[in-house]
Amino acid sequence: MSALRKKFGDDYQVVTTSSSGSGFTQPAPKRKRQRFVDKNGRCNVQHGNLGSETSRYLSDLFTTLVDLKWRWNLFIFVLTYTVAWLFMASMWWVIAYIRGDLYKAHDDKYTPCVANVYNFPSAFLFFIETEATIGYGFRYITDKCPEGIILFLFQSILGSIVDAFLIGCMFIKMSQPKKRAETLMFSEHAVISMRDGKLTLMFRVGNLRNSHMVSAQIRCKLLKSRQTPEGEFLPLDQLELDVGFSTGADQLFLVSPLTICHVIDTKSPFYELSQRSMQTEQFEIVVILEGIVETTGMTCQARTSYTEDEVLWGHRFYPVISLEEGFFKVDYSQFHATFEVPTPAYSVKEQEEMLLISSPLMAPSLSSSREKNNSVDCLDTLEDTSTKLPSKLQKMTGRGDLPRKLLRMSSTTSEKVYSFGDLSMKLQRISSVPGNSEEKLVLKTTKMSSDLMSQSVADLPPKLQRLAGGGRMEGHLPPKLRKMNSDRFT
Secondary structure, three states, X not given: OEEEXXXXXXXXXXXXXXXXXXXXXEEOOOOOOOOOEOOOOOEOOOOOOOHXXXXXXXXXXXXXXXXXXXXXXXXXXXXXXXXXXXXXXXXXXXXXXXXXXXXXXXXXXXXXXXXXXXXXXHHXXXXXXXXXXXXXXXXXXXXXXXXXXXXXXXXXXXXXXXXXXXXXXXXXXXOOOOHHHHHEEEOXXXXXXXXXXXXXXXXXXXXXXXXXXXXXXXXXXXXEEEEOOOOOEEEEEEEEEOOOOOOOOOEEOOOOOEEEEEEOXXXXXXXXXXXXXXXXXXXXXXXXXXXXXOOOOOEEEEEEEEEHHHEEEOEEEOOOEEEOOOOEEEOHHHOOOEEEOOOOOOOHHHHHHHHHHHOOXXXXXXXXXXXXXXXXXXXXXXXXXXXXXOHHHHHHOOOOOHHHHHHHHHHHHHHHHHHHXXXXXXXXXXXXXXXXXXXHHHHHHHHHHHHHHHHHHHOOOHHHHHHHHOOXXXXXXXXXXXXXXXXXXX
């Protein structure tokens, strides 16, 4: 049997053909989606072809060392101290060699620069004892060596600089709040379902530690490729997803797990997104959570992302908080769990268009507005025609101001006609009967409008009736949620 591999865009198929000529198609797994931000928050970006710009890293050497990985930091730490120690030990050995102390070290009548230094190992031990302030008392500087005193001062200054730089670098790297983000959890999937009668994109955030995140704030970015009207292609266009910036809902009190919501409306980038179009769309939602660590006072940032295949349409998160004896308990075993709920498969734009078409109250107002515009155009034409007549013909019509009065009369009549034309036939007959007051007419109009609204809702499809009615869907909830709701209401 022979296997042929065919490529169709990003997907692959393996077609297996037997010797008899009959074959079957075996779908291969879809290629892994390339992410801009991993689930753990790491950005998949590599900088290349910097050229002469690499000198900028050396100008900010401290930040460069802090940003390096731990293995390179430890290597530079050990290498720097080793080189500095060998260099300073060599300087003490050179002084002893030039003065001849190596050959007269055992002469009791001779005063060397450094006592008991007669080879390189002894010079190295003297430097370590001096640098570490151990002071065994066997090796020491004498007052007969001014060059040794100068070298000792230089050694003290250089040692203090190296200690401050390297130890400070290691301390900053160890105290970075990056690991604090390990205890900040994001749900594995984002969901789209109805909440408060609106289609909403939701995901969950949790804090595993008892220490709080002070001034926690969350932001969302939508990464999606697009082409501008000028023909420019933007591979990673960033759009802002509103998660409560205008209402202050993006400022989190992150004590227990919270569900972050993005309402899909006319201002949302997902205004035209439906369940069907999600199968062909390619986008990535980047979530950024920032806050101040309560124990250290340092700013921490946690990141994650959701691709289009990690967004579940028609799902909702399980509740994780329950009231126990004197405290609230958080069950993190249900943190990522979701369940299906009835959700319209259409986009918000399609839902609004269907509601507009199915509602009978919208058509008369639209048609009357067109007729009013036409009547105004006709009146303008009549006025223009009357003003263009000769003065003799205007006198023959009787009075010169007759056209203007006719125009005023016709405009008043047209306003009455179209004001009644917006109502139903029954209301037009009621309004034409003399003696009816305006208050009675308004009450009857309101009653008829409510009847028409209820009739229009009854004519909608079942899914739209549930959307318009906003009723509770207890029958579709899991047994655990139904029991919790029944306990709460009883």
